[in-house]
Amino acid sequence: MKSLFTLWYKLAADATSTCNIDITRDCETVTARNRDEGDSFFTITLPKFGKDFDRCLADGRIPDSAFAGFSRRGRLPRFLGGALSHVFSVDGVLLNDPCLDCIRAIRQLTGLFAKVNLRCSDERLDAAFRAFVETEVEVTDSVKRLGSQPDLLESFRLMAERLFSTEMWKTQNALVNLDIVPRHGPGKTAERTEGNLKWNFREWPERLESAFPFADYGVPNHRHAMTETVAFTSPRDELPSRIVAVPKTLKAPRIIAIEPSWMQYCQQAISIELVDNLEKGPFRLVGVRSQDENREFARLGSLTGAYATLDLSEASDRVSNLLVETLFKSYPTLSNAVQACRSTKADVPAKGAIPLSKFASMGSALTFPVEAMVFTTVIFLAIQSQNGHRLTQRDIKRLSKSVRVYGDDIVVPTHYASSVAEWLETFGLKVNGDKSFWNGEFRESCGLDAFRGQDVTPIRVRETFPVNTRDARRFVSLVSLRNQLYLAGYWATASFLDVRIRAITDLYPVVEESSNVLGRISVCHRPGGNGWDPDRHVPLVRGWIVRGKTPESYIEGIPALAKCLITKRVEPLDVKHLERYGRADIVQVKIGWAAPF
Numbered sequence: 001m002k003s004l005f006t007l008w009y010k011l012a013a014d015a016t017s018t019c020n021i022d023i024t025r026d027c028e029t030v031t032a033r034n035r036d037e038g039d040s041f042f043t044i045t046l047p048k049f050g051k052d053f054d055r056c057l058a059d060g061r062i063p064d065s066a067f068a069g070f071s072r073r074g075r076l077p078r079f080l081g082g083a084l085s086h087v088f089s090v091d092g093v094l095l096n097d098p099c100l101d102c103i104r105a106i107r108q109l110t111g112l113f114a115k116v117n118l119r120c121s122d123e124r125l126d127a128a129f130r131a132f133v134e135t136e137v138e139v140t141d142s143v144k145r146l147g148s149q150p151d152l153l154e155s156f157r158l159m160a161e162r163l164f165s166t167e168m169w170k171t172q173n174a175l176v177n178l179d180i181v182p183r184h185g186p187g188k189t190a191e192r193t194e195g196n197l198k199w200n201f202r203e204w205p206e207r208l209e210s211a212f213p214f215a216d217y218g219v220p221n222h223r224h225a226m227t228e229t230v231a232f233t234s235p236r237d238e239l240p241s242r243i244v245a246v247p248k249t250l251k252a253p254r255i256i257a258i259e260p261s262w263m264q265y266c267q268q269a270i271s272i273e274l275v276d277n278l279e280k281g282p283f284r285l286v287g288v289r290s291q292d293e294n295r296e297f298a299r300l301g302s303l304t305g306a307y308a309t310l311d312l313s314e315a316s317d318r319v320s321n322l323l324v325e326t327l328f329k330s331y332p333t334l335s336n337a338v339q340a341c342r343s344t345k346a347d348v349p350a351k352g353a354i355p356l357s358k359f360a361s362m363g364s365a366l367t368f369p370v371e372a373m374v375f376t377t378v379i380f381l382a383i384q385s386q387n388g389h390r391l392t393q394r395d396i397k398r399l400s401k402s403v404r405v406y407g408d409d410i411v412v413p414t415h416y417a418s419s420v421a422e423w424l425e426t427f428g429l430k431v432n433g434d435k436s437f438w439n440g441e442f443r444e445s446c447g448l449d450a451f452r453g454q455d456v457t458p459i460r461v462r463e464t465f466p467v468n469t470r471d472a473r474r475f476v477s478l479v480s481l482r483n484q485l486y487l488a489g490y491w492a493t494a495s496f497l498d499v500r501i502r503a504i505t506d507l508y509p510v511v512e513e514s515s516n517v518l519g520r521i522s523v524c525h526r527p528g529g530n531g532w533d534p535d536r537h538v539p540l541v542r543g544w545i546v547r548g549k550t551p552e553s554y555i556e557g558i559p560a561l562a563k564c565l566i567t568k569r570v571e572p573l574d575v576k577h578l579e580r581y582g583r584a585d586i587v588q589v590k591i592g593w594a595a596p597f
Contacts (some may be wrong), residue, residue, distance in 0.1 A: 010322030021082030050110030142428030195553025303453030308438030316407030
């Protein structure tokens with residue numbers, strides 16, 4: 001991490017160069033704190049400082065509880081005090097005309113290492129798994145509480161019907177007519193089969209058979225169903241989903257569920273049909289494939305105050321299956337299919353298999369669209385409650401222009417934000433106070449952070465620095481980081497990284513963003529060429545090109561025929577798809593020739 005810390009010092013000088021402040025004492029503080037606290041100062045302490053700063057921006061003042069662990073001069077922390085003094089008064093009140101460059105600098109320096117890919121300590125991993133189990137207990141309690149309020153659940157069902165009847169009816173109709181097509185994803189599975197081997201179904205749960213008959217979905221035709229050996233497992237003997245931790249921040253990992261291949265296979269069938277219908281629905285409240293609308297609403301909200309941005313903690317893990325059953329209650333065929341491909345148990349490290357009251361964790365193909373539908377339904381119940389009358393279709397159409405849900409990123413009109421937050425909590429969800437904003441002039445949604453209509457999103461370091469080009473993942477990340485910093489105006493820092501990259505390789509040409517060659521973007525030098533493509537009549541440059549190597553995965557016989565007949569209905573197949581298939585698990589960079597633009 002030493003080279004990354006040097007990067008922080010370079011960026012500190014670069015980011016504050018237009019602010020007319022002295023950062024010498026700040027750098028001394030960083031050196032001392034890093035010596036005492038280690039990596040956690042950059043990856044945990046500074047990001048916490050940044051979150052406190054965001055909350056102060058939104059609230060327009062600095063409370064006593066903010067910036068814990070940092071000494072103060074008046075209300076202002078001494079650390080980064082020069083920049084903070086151009087944003088807040090000594091009394092801790094937001095200035096009428098705060099310096100935007102200082103705001104960007106503070107957020108950049110505190111958020112630079114917030115999401116670097118480093119392994120959490122064993123203690124933090126264990127704590128994350130314990131939290132998963134504890135959340136499940138809370139969801140179970142929430143189910144009991146909601147189950148005792150049938151009128152509330154009926155209101156939820158009726159609102160869902162009004163919002164999503166078209167989408168749910170179309171999806172159910174596709175199921176009835178066998179017009180949906182299952183498919184395997186490229187990722188891992190609970191039974192640890194990968195690539196084409198997923199087509200060798202080892203088991204097929206009896207619950208799954210009720211909605212997705214093996215003869216219709218697991219083999220090329222009914223005759224082959226008589227010859228294939230597959231175990232039809234009872235609910236008690238089903239393979240549970242496998243709970244694992246993946247990197248998120250050094251403070252805590254992200255917990256996801258890896259589903260059995262047969263469950264994921266059928267989840268994909270419903271999910272793709274449902275997502276298509278949501279994107280074509282009459283109200284288009286749920287964003288599934290694009291975050292652009294959420295980002296634009298966040299920018300407008302910071303400028304006008306008209307829109308609030310809400311974020312949910314442990315969003316996927318807090319959506320109870322009771323709510324999902326209620327959501328689809330009016331569509332029994334669809335509801336049965338959704339329940340049939342839902343894992344009812346999860347295998348948690350050091351805890352074993354536990355029953356699930358939640359619908360599904362991240363990892364299920366249905367989690368994202370279904371949770372968004374649940375959140376949207378609760379939002380409109382909250383709006384209806386605050387208005388004091390039943391929403392008409394015209395009301396919903398009007399509100400659809402100012403409500404957006406993308407996963408757990410929510411945008412609502414500001415005057416409904418408090419009610420929406422309360423109703424979300426009523427249904428067992430948890431609003432993340434650190435990342436929800438409806439006061440002041442700061443908003444964030446779907447990766448965009450905005451203040452007074454200006455983008456103040458920090459650039460993140462995702463990987464530690466590579467030693468050579470053989471460490472392809474880190475090398476690609478380093479070049480990307482350099483170009484992001486350059487385009488953001490941090491030219492001195494980009495030059496520092498240019499030196500680091502040239503120490504690794506001599507092949508580092510000027511290119512445009514669209515080029516396949518790993519190179520540097522420049523506004524001062526046009527991309528040139530030291531070669532020529534006679535077929536396309538374009539210049540070529542020699543450099544490093546990213547290559548993904550698809551793993552070997554050979555199948556033949558009935559599984560191969562099933563893949564060909566089923567998959568070709570929805571996507572073209574590579575000529576060698578029966579020999580190699582899956583996510584490119586080996587990323588390499590190779591020297592080659594390509595256009596610089």
